[in-house]
């Protein structure tokens with residue numbers, strides 16, 4: 001009897017793996033030709049523009065195999081891209097997945113990763129239309145490209161914020177950053193907090209509903225902390241802003257953990273990464289409509305500050321003094 005020395009992944013090979021992926025793909029009527037040809041063919045809805053975004057996820061830079069189980073890593077690697085399309089007020093439609101896989105990676109890991117990726121795709125009606133598959137000599141490298149569509153007048157950019165607009169956020173801030181801090185310190189993380197880091201929900205429904213209702217002037221998804229990400233809105237809009245610390249939406253888990261964990265809660269809520277909530281601006285006359293729209297979408301929204309005409313973004317303590325926030329979010333080359 002001979003024993004094969006090759007791994008299950010090597011036995012399957014590049015094309016075996018691609019077929020395995022292709023067999024489980026959710027399809028949509030907009031996909032004319034999906035996986036299996038030299039290029040995918042898709043039909044954009046009449047009158048709509050196409051939106052495109054791409055992201056890389058690198059082992060030990062964006063994720064650790066010890067913390068991120070493959071299923072949730074698969075979900076998250078698509079969720080963060082869906083979030084980018086949502087942040088433009090657009091509908092995510094098609095995705096490309098490129099993988100550089102270390103040959104020794106267990107086939108089980110790959111299968112569960114794909115299962116998670118395709119579950120997220122189906123949840124948001126996104127079709128995997130292609131990608132690339134290679135072997136990697138270092139860690140697992142994931143590259144996700146996503147395309148979406150929207151009518152030109154309903155696309156929301158970072159550049160539309162006007163002085164005196166309200167600054168809003170969805171959900172709660174800082175949960176993912178706190179979960180990461182707890183993991184890094186070897187602490188246990190509650191079942192409510194952990195998914196905020198490992199399995200974020202992109203806010204597509206809320207974003208498209210607000211955009212289609214014409215209620216908002218600018219929008220971004222919060223991946224690097226509200227200070228940095230609102231900072232991008234401010235910069236692109238040629239405005240500034242004031243964020244009130246006592247208005248920041250914090251979850252009950254965040255509050256109870258941060259009470260007995262030696263971190264500065266505001267710092268995490270302002271500059272921690274990976275919330276994948278939305279930050280948007282809206283004219284103050286639309287306050288009630290924004291709240292009504294969010295309610296319809298089943299999501300909490302909180303007014304956290306005001307857009308200013310003078311540049312610079314400040315965070316303000318309850319007593320009115322300015323809080324010295326570390327305004328920069330995560331930056332790869334620092």
Ligand code: ADP
Nearest residue numbers: 018021035036037038097098099130131132133
């Ligand atoms: P080419 O040699 O033209 O680059 P490939 O052999 O790389 O084609 O890919 C064959 C088909 O499989 C293409 O449709 C490609 O988009 C798709 N594909 C390759 N890798 C993946 C992947 N990881 N996920 C989804 N589709 C993939």
Ligand code: MG
Nearest residue numbers: 131132133134
């Ligand atoms: Mg190829």
